[in-house]
Amino acid sequence: MRNKIKLLFIKPHFDALNLLIEVPLGILCLSAYLKKHLGNQVDINFLDLRIEKNKKQVLIDKLTSYQPDIIGVSLMACDHNFFDKNIKTLKKYSPEAKIIAGGSYATYNYSEILTKNKIECAVIGEGEEVLLNLTKKYLKNECIHDIKGIAYQERTSVISTGREEYIEDLDSLPLPDYSILEIHRYWNNPFIMGDIRAEKKRTHVMSSRACPYKCIYCHDIFGKKLRKRSPENFFNEIKMLYNDYGIKEFNIVDDIFNVDRPRMHDILNLIIDSGLKIKIAFPNGIKADILTKEDIFLLKKAGTYIITFPIETSSKRLQKLIKKEMDLDKIIENIKYANKLGIITNGFIMIGFPTETVDEIKKTINFAINSGLNMASFFSVAPFKGTALFELANQQHKVDYKIHNDFFVEKPYYEAATGFKLTHIQKLAFLRFYSLKRILTLFLKSPSKFYFFLWLHHKFASFLRFLLKIIRKTISPSRVDSTAARC
Ligand code: B12
Numbered sequence: 001m002r003n004k005i006k007l008l009f010i011k012p013h014f015d016a017l018n019l020l021i022e023v024p025l026g027i028l029c030l031s032a033y034l035k036k037h038l039g040n041q042v043d044i045n046f047l048d049l050r051i052e053k054n055k056k057q058v059l060i061d062k063l064t065s066y067q068p069d070i071i072g073v074s075l076m077a078c079d080h081n082f083f084d085k086n087i088k089t090l091k092k093y094s095p096e097a098k099i100i101a102g103g104s105y106a107t108y109n110y111s112e113i114l115t116k117n118k119i120e121c122a123v124i125g126e127g128e129e130v131l132l133n134l135t136k137k138y139l140k141n142e143c144i145h146d147i148k149g150i151a152y153q154e155r156t157s158v159i160s161t162g163r164e165e166y167i168e169d170l171d172s173l174p175l176p177d178y179s180i181l182e183i184h185r186y187w188n189n190p191f192i193m194g195d196i197r198a199e200k201k202r203t204h205v206m207s208s209r210a211c212p213y214k215c216i217y218c219h220d221i222f223g224k225k226l227r228k229r230s231p232e233n234f235f236n237e238i239k240m241l242y243n244d245y246g247i248k249e250f251n252i253v254d255d256i257f258n259v260d261r262p263r264m265h266d267i268l269n270l271i272i273d274s275g276l277k278i279k280i281a282f283p284n285g286i287k288a289d290i291l292t293k294e295d296i297f298l299l300k301k302a303g304t305y306i307i308t309f310p311i312e313t314s315s316k317r318l319q320k321l322i323k324k325e326m327d328l329d330k331i332i333e334n335i336k337y338a339n340k341l342g343i344i345t346n347g348f349i350m351i352g353f354p355t356e357t358v359d360e361i362k363k364t365i366n367f368a369i370n371s372g373l374n375m376a377s378f379f380s381v382a383p384f385k386g387t388a389l390f391e392l393a394n395q396q397h398k399v400d401y402k403i404h405n406d407f408f409v410e411k412p413y414y415e416a417a418t419g420f421k422l423t424h425i426q427k428l429a430f431l432r433f434y435s436l437k438r439i440l441t442l443f444l445k446s447p448s449k450f451y452f453f454l455w456l457h458h459k460f461a462s463f464l465r466f467l468l469k470i471i472r473k474t475i476s477p478s479r480v481d482s483t484a485a486r487c
């Protein structure tokens with residue numbers, strides 16, 4: 001029996017131009033949960049390699065000085081080679097530590113992680129209860145293999161204990177533990193989810209977990225049954241962040257914030273009635289065809305300055321194929337209304353689905369251009385392992401999923417499958433979309449002109465780099481924005 005466990009969370013860095021860096025909400029939730037349930041039996045430390053300069057040295061220093069008992073690495077798709085690059089360092093400087101992988105990448109790729117690296121286990125899906133159970137076992141020096149929600153390697157096979165039950169009552173979770181990071185270090189990074197911002201002091205918040213829809217390109221981390229925090233509980237988090245950290249912009253990153261409309265209204269009314277002058281953004285999107293004018297009006301009143309409309313494709317055939325089947329007329333109506341209220345309208349477009357024709361790609365791009373959207377991202381489709389899209393894509397053209405785990409891929413799936421230069425049409429779409437009139441409208445609507453110019457600068461710098469690359473005809477890999485999941 002031990003008195004205390006020292007746990008070090010690590011958020012990996014991966015090399016990428018314009019790397020988007022956001023507060024790691026998952027780790028903050030885990031830290032809060034462990035502290036709530038284990039009190040001073042647990043000591044938590046956190047290293048975010050994305051925001052450190054001399055990454056290798058900082059990692060070594062942290063391992064040496066902190067000497068963790070557990071190292072918890074949070075992995076998303078692009079972090080897939082973290083262990084390949086760092087396992088030796090972790091083992092050398094913290095030889096006794098139990099290494100645990102968690103997060104969305106670990107959830108769907110634990111077999112590969114465990115067969116390639118000697119780590120203790122991977123946690124599948126929602127992490128709070130599982131990590132608590134693991135830590136309790138380590139405190140008692142007991143075997144972890146009867147814990148639900150993990151995968152581990154035994155001799156030559158990987159054993160999964162299945163998923164742990166989801167936490168039904170989200171109000172029973174403590175608020176995310178911001179004390180483990182220096183929030184100001186996240187405010188200076190230029191590249192953020194959703195591109196544009198209204199305030200320097202901003203963060204991510206989540207009011208619900210899971211999504212009942214079944215889009216074939218999406219990874220399911222929190223299950224299919226929507227679980228909701230009460231409006232008061234969610235609003236308490238906003239108040240805490242506003243009062244304690246001076247945060248004025250809240251990016252709501254629920255999978256599907258507006259599926260329960262009365263609850264959404266309750267949240268928005270709490271914000272309005274409180275008189276808090278905050279800005280709200282939906283960089284992950286909102287289900288745009290079930291929005292009503294009343295919803296949009298209330299969203300604006302509560303401080304929403306930008307809404308992302310995940311349109312994905314204008315092709316009815318493809319909407320059906322990807323199990324999205326949205327009412328595009330309704331979306332256009334909502335974009336127009338949001339524009340009228342002065343909300344910035346952003347669109348997610350996906351091009352390059354298996355079986356998609358070039359004609360369909362062009363029609364989708366034209367649809368976006370004529371949609372009234374103020375901003376748009378044209379992503380190339382990335383079939384992620386563990387999704388139905390991956391199976392479909394594999395039938396068409398075998399997917400090298402190691403490449404497609406990365407959104408900085410050499411070739412998007414479609415290019416590899418068809419030989420068609422999707423990357424070029426993507427950049428062309430960007431150029432056609434951002435007419436002078438659009439840029440001017442965006443300038444006028446942007447709540448912060450400083451951040452508008454920052455966005456403009458980065459967008460065009462990245463476009464110029466692409467042009468230069470074509471001109472030089474280099475053989476180095478080109479950056480391709482791709483996506484696997486949007487609401
Ligand atoms: C915000 C967000 C981002 C942000 C960054 C998030 C961050 N924290 O750094 C940005 C914009 C950078 C981003 C980028 C991308 N994202 Co994203 N993103 C999200 C989103 C909307 C919310 C993430 C979040 O905060 N969740 C809330 C917290 C509480 O959940 P969590 O982080 O998953 O943590 C829980 C568990 O995973 C687990 N856990 C996490 N870490 C650890 C560590 C340990 C040790 C343990 C035990 C457990 C554990 O426990 C936590 C608590 O339950 C999710 C959707 C979703 N529903 O989560 C998609 C999601 C994670 N993204 C996804 C995708 C596809 C991408 C991109 C590939 C998209 C693209 N092509 O550009 C990129 C890749 C980035 C990368 N590094 O690989 C997929 C997952 C793909 C994957 N397998 O990794 C998701 C799940 C969307 C989906 N439904 O498919 N994303």
Ligand code: SF4
Pocket residue numbers: 211212213214215218219255256485486487
């Ligand atoms: S893409 Fe969005 S709406 Fe579709 S299943 Fe995933 S979270 Fe739900």
